Amino acid sequence: xxxxxxxxxxxxxxxxxxxxxxxxxxxxxxxxxxxxxxxxxxxxxxxxxxxxxxxxxxxxxxxxxxxxxxxxxxxxxxxxxxxxxxxxxxxxxxxxxxxxxxxxxxxxxxxxxxxxxxxxxxxxxxxxxxxxxxxxxxxxxxxxxxxxxxxxxxxxxxxxxxxxxxxxxxxxxxxxxxxxxxxxxxxxxxxxxxxxxxxxxxxxxxxxxxxxxxxxxxxxxxxxxxxxxxxxxxxxxxxxxxxxxxxxxxxxxxxxxxxxxxxxxxxxxxxxxxxxxx
Amino acid sequence: xxxxxxxxxxxxxxxxxxxxxxxxxxxxxxxxxxxxxxxxxxxxxxxxxxxxxxxxxxxxxxxxxxxxxxxxxxxxxxxxxxxxxxxxxxxxxxxxxxxxxxxxxxxxxxxxxxxxxxxxxxxxxxxxxxxxxxxxxxxxxxxxxxxxxxxxxxxxxxxxxxxxxxxxxxxxxxxxxxxxxxxxxxxxxxxxxxxxxxxxxxxxxxxxxxxxxxxxxxxxxxxxxxxxxxxxxxxxxxxxxxxxxxxxxxxxxxxxxxxxxxxxxxxxxxxxxxxxxxxxxxxxxxxxxxx
Numbered sequence: 001x002x003x004x005x006x007x008x009x010x011x012x013x014x015x016x017x018x019x020x021x022x023x024x025x026x027x028x029x030x031x032x033x034x035x036x037x038x039x040x041x042x043x044x045x046x047x048x049x050x051x052x053x054x055x056x057x058x059x060x061x062x063x064x065x066x067x068x069x070x071x072x073x074x075x076x077x078x079x080x081x082x083x084x085x086x087x088x089x090x091x092x093x094x095x096x097x098x099x100x101x102x103x104x105x106x107x108x109x110x111x112x113x114x115x116x117x118x119x120x121x122x123x124x125x126x127x128x129x130x131x132x133x134x135x136x137x138x139x140x141x142x143x144x145x146x147x148x149x150x151x152x153x154x155x156x157x158x159x160x161x162x163x164x165x166x167x168x169x170x171x172x173x174x175x176x177x178x179x180x181x182x183x184x185x186x187x188x189x190x191x192x193x194x195x196x197x198x199x200x201x202x203x204x205x206x207x208x209x210x211x212x213x214x215x216x217x218x219x220x221x222x223x224x225x226x227x228x229x230x231x232x233x234x235x236x237x238x239x240x241x242x243x244x245x246x247x248x249x250x251x252x253x254x255x256x257x258x259x260x261x262x263x264x265x266x267x268x269x270x271x272x273x274x275x276x277x278x
Numbered sequence: 279x280x281x282x283x284x285x286x287x288x289x290x291x292x293x294x295x296x297x298x299x300x301x302x303x304x305x306x307x308x309x310x311x312x313x314x315x316x317x318x319x320x321x322x323x324x325x326x327x328x329x330x331x332x333x334x335x336x337x338x339x340x341x342x343x344x345x346x347x348x349x350x351x352x353x354x355x356x357x358x359x360x361x362x363x364x365x366x367x368x369x370x371x372x373x374x375x376x377x378x379x380x381x382x383x384x385x386x387x388x389x390x391x392x393x394x395x396x397x398x399x400x401x402x403x404x405x406x407x408x409x410x411x412x413x414x415x416x417x418x419x420x421x422x423x424x425x426x427x428x429x430x431x432x433x434x435x436x437x438x439x440x441x442x443x444x445x446x447x448x449x450x451x452x453x454x455x456x457x458x459x460x461x462x463x464x465x466x467x468x469x470x471x472x473x474x475x476x477x478x479x480x481x482x483x484x485x486x487x488x489x490x491x492x493x494x495x496x497x498x499x500x501x502x503x504x505x506x507x508x509x510x511x512x513x514x515x516x517x518x519x520x521x522x523x524x525x526x527x528x529x530x531x532x533x534x535x536x537x538x539x540x541x542x543x544x545x546x547x548x549x550x551x552x553x554x555x556x557x558x559x560x561x562x563x564x565x566x567x568x569x
Contacts, residue, residue: 006374006375009369009372009374010374010375010376012369013369013374013376013380013384016366016380016384017380017383017384019441020383020384020386020387021383021386023387023398023399023402023441024386024387024390024398026398026401026402026409027394027398027401030401038407042407042408042409044409044413084291084292084295085292087288087291087292088288088292090288091284091285091286091288091289092289094285095282095284095285095288096282096285097285097286097289103289103293105558106296107292107296108494108498108554109300109547109551109554110296110299110300110301111495111499112498112501112502112547112550112551112554113300113303113304113502113543113547114502114522114523114542114543114546114547115502115504116504116523116526116527116530116531116539116543117307117526117530117536117539117540117542117543118303118304118307118543120317120536121302121303121306121310122303124306125298125299125302125303125306130298146295146298146299149295149299150295150296150299150300153292153295153296158491158494158495159450159491159495161487161491162454162487162488163453163457165487166457182284196453196456196457197453197457200449200450200453204388204446204449207388207389210389210391211389211390211391211392211393211394212391213391213392213393213505214504214505228391228393228394231393231394231397232393242401245397246397246401249390249391249397249398252390252391252394253386253389253390256389256390257386260382260385260389261382264378264381
């Protein structure tokens with residue numbers, strides 16, 4: 001399929017990209033400015049680079065620990081949520097379960113809760129209720145992985161359902177005729193066809209978990225502290241270290257960008273699949 | 279079809295986890311909402327006060343005002359995101375040089391943390407040091423001051439939301455559009471249908487499930503926005519950007535008014551559920567019955 005004027009979309013998208021990229025560019029500008037330049041007249045063009053903020057951040061062992069925690073928590077959460085969401089969507093679209101539409105709707109109500117007021121109940125549950133002997137979910141990576149399910153699992157179920165529903169039922173019915181077990185059908189037929197949808201769900205839930213701030217700031221204090229909460233440590237009563245904050249912010253973008261570009265191949269595969277089908 | 283037991287087995291982990299981290303905290307919040315409670319006071323006892331918190335809420339002008347501006351904010355932001363997101367998704371389905379690069383660029387805002395988005399927009403729009411007020415002043419002589427003008431602050435929060443979340447709409451619509459069958463479109467073209475006819479009668483009905491899921495997610499997330507706006511404007515000037523999420527945060531943290539904050543949360547959650555449920559029953563359920 002060829003567009004007649006390939007330069008027109010290119011031109012338009014270049015303009016859109018300027019708007020999209022500007023705040024990120026500005027974040028970068030702030031991260032490489034000398035502290036005393038920050039409050040002078042703003043200038044769109046960058047004239048000098050000051051890398052000390054990045055040096056400070058990258059050599060800081062605490063922040064590196066936070067980054068590792070963030071990676072473990074968001075990857076664990078995204079994998080768990082996408083897997084459970086996929087299983088749930090299969091159950092909701094292929095089985096005739098009593099009240100399944102109500103269950104489907106109920107899942108999303110978990111994402112509607114205003115977060116501020118749920119911080120204390122979650123804190124109390126994690127520190128006092130959800131514990132087995134010495135093992136407690138409070139300030140643990142597993143605890144955060146599970147807590148993030150409250151907003152990510154409904155998201156996964158709601159974004160995946162149209163995908164699973166869109167896979168023709170005739171395909172799995174034919175496989176059942178051939179004597180396949182439900183697990184085989186799920187793995188060999190539904191899973192490959194649902195891949196573009198699963199990829200989108202996986203990156204988005206990963207990103208939501210990676211970016212979460214309020215819950216992490218309240219529910220963790222050392223073992224599971226994440227990078228976004230590390231940011232707030234630079235907002236102090238004596239002023240905000242904007243340069244350091246900007247440098248941390250730029251660094252939080254890097255893993256997200258890597259994850260995104262790795263999974264994007266699958267979305268492209270999904271795009272070709274759509275084209276081949278037609 | 280096959281055994282219902284297996285279906286419930288597949289659903290059970292979801293139900294258990296959401297029960298433990300969704301329903302349990304909610305029951306606790308519901309219980310607190312019938313008490314007067316300041317957990318950080320010298321005497322942090324919970325006092326049962328019947329429905330006093332709820333009575334107060336109905337007559338609280340600040341809460342009602344906050345509800346009103348939240349709905350205005352959500353309306354402008356979500357409608358713009360849907361229209362823009364759809365146009366951009368369609369544009370990204372066509373083939374043109376550098377498409378993959380542009381798509382990656384377009385997705386970048388989405389991978390930024392709300393707290394960081396709030397900080398950046400604050401740095402860009404603060405009157406004394408921000409680049410946007412500076413450029414607007416030197417190019418158009420317009421003085422943008424989000425610290426003083428309610429309209430300016432409101433507009434900037436809407437633009438920030440559009441900037442941050444349009445890519446989400448685009449992505450999920452791309453996923454929906456690529457999985458569409460091509461037969462109905464070919465048939466319509468053979469029958470000589472126009473572009474707008476194809477859009478209203480074929481594209482729209484076919485992508486409706488995905489579109490509605492996207493609307494729902496955006497609607498409920500916009501309704502509970504906190505970090506971004508709190509960081510950008512802190513709810514001000516006055517209470518012009520004190521959206522409901524920010525309002526609850528202010529009520530619970532600086533004022534430590536836990537019982538009242540819980541009552542607001544319960545009501546807001548209830549209203550959100552009712553609105554979404556009506557949309558769901560009105561728009562999705564008919565399709566399920568037909569299908």
